Amino acid sequence: MLYRIAADITVFVHFLWIIFLIFGAFIGRKHKWVKRAHIGGIIFALVIQFFGWYCPLTHLEIWLRRMHDPSRSYSGSFIIHYIEKVVYLNVSPKAILALTVVLALISIWVYLPTCHKKFRR
Numbered sequence: 049m050l051y052r053i054a055a056d057i058t059v060f061v062h063f064l065w066i067i068f069l070i071f072g073a074f075i076g077r078k079h080k081w082v083k084r085a086h087i088g089g090i091i092f093a094l095v096i097q098f099f100g101w102y103c104p105l106t107h108l109e110i111w112l113r114r115m116h117d118p119s120r121s122y123s124g125s126f127i128i129h130y131i132e133k134v135v136y137l138n139v140s141p142k143a144i145l146a147l148t149v150v151l152a153l154i155s156i157w158v159y160l161p162t163c164h165k166k167f168r169r
Contacts, residue, residue, distance in 0.1 A: 055112035
């Protein structure tokens with residue numbers, strides 16, 4: 049039971065991480081530490097997508113599910129079931145890489161005005 053709960057929490061954290069990568073640039077414009085974490089996260093996402101690796105949270109969630117009950121393919125809660133559909137989209141790795149690159153470019157576009165202000169001072 050504890051492994052199932054830990055796996056559900058891991059999927060939820062993974063979902064929050066994806067939300068942070070998508071929208072973190074807007075918060076990062078005002079907070080330097082968020083900007084640094086967001087840029088690091090985008091770079092990390094680009095690296096794992098480029099090399100075809102899986103996120104460590106994916107490996108952790110799979111391991112926790114196996115530890116809970118190896119014979120069950122799904123044992124999560126109702127909410128986690130739908131969050132997993134968002135976290136683990138059924139799209140090709142190339143499409144995910146392309147979306148990650150687009151996300152990085154959007155983040156650069158969002159961060160550029162704050163960088164220009166800093167250099168003008």
